Amino acid sequence: MRIVVGITGASGSLYAYTLIRALHELGVETHVVATEMGEKVMQFECGVSMEEIKNYATVVSNKNLFANIASGSYKTNGMVIVPCSMNTLGAIANGVGDTLLSRTASVALKEKRKLVVVPRESPLTIIHINNMKLLAEAGADIMPASPGFYHRPREIWELANFMVARILDAFDLDHQLLPRWGEKV
Template sequence: MTVATRPIVVGVTGASGAAYALRMLEWLAESGHRAHLTISPSGRAVLSHEAGRLVDLEQFEPAELGESIAAAFARGQFAYHHFRDMMSPLASGSFLTQGMVICPCSGGTLSGVAHGTSDNLIKRAADVHLKERRKLVLVPRETPLGRVHLENMLKAHDAGAVVLPASPGWYHEPASTADLVDFIVARVLDQLDVPHDLVARWGEPREVRS
């Protein structure tokens, strides 16, 4: 499978859906893609609460994210950036990337992206992707959506982001929650132009994956 030439930026924030972030990182790790990871404190809380992953944002220890993700860090395929580190390459448009995904994306981070607050590295990197006209995918998880969420989604969309809610389809006949998670990760990878075989596409036999 073709590997993206540039790295993908992955921001993890405090919306429910840690499983989406973990699965995406695992898949990127196992398929040889480079990634730069940054996690907000609330993202850390959700990783802990929903997945039992106790990530230390100060003394980052990749082993906490699982074997294949840790292995990607060990071989230099993945890198970690503290969410407050504005000296990180991710804060600059001169650092070339394939694109960025914020997954899951809290309503708070969605608001910051929509308004260009750039008050942490995740929002700054998102702002950079918008100004550089690079792909930015936001994966919000909230229900019901209030007017503020809806307005911010429209603002982010109009600024160039792809708003891709964590709202899996059921037409691929999921047999497990892992299949539902893969559906969302597959849609994100499609947006980032990353080839994958995670989920059979509509119109194709389920055995044939592309």
């Protein structure tokens, strides 16, 4: 299995970091591309640099439109953008592929591969909602970063695990991040 993880400048980098580590632990080949603000927010919120991410995944520059993940002939099982800023979401929804991240998302859509977008914004404007609708109609899964509480989280990492578990489920990856509904907590 091969998955691309995009990281943008929206708050919620803990979700990306947790996902990348979980994919690594599951033995999934992972390619990471981050916007400039995505890198800055990851450092600010998590104290994690892209250099550290290289311990878990292949990191590719967002400026490198020659990267293998920019091509439909490079087979992946899809892409997750977590967190996804409204700027990036709008660019992808409107066909703008001027960065590696937005180009790779466009490739996932055109190749009918899974694209999971995890927006982290509130409140939403009608423009945001319409852009999400466009992406959903194009085949993307919209998965707002809104963790559940039925697993009775006590720590912030348990909230991150909830969202990461849902993302892994979208790719049909088995995991033990949290009990499922109806299982003993």
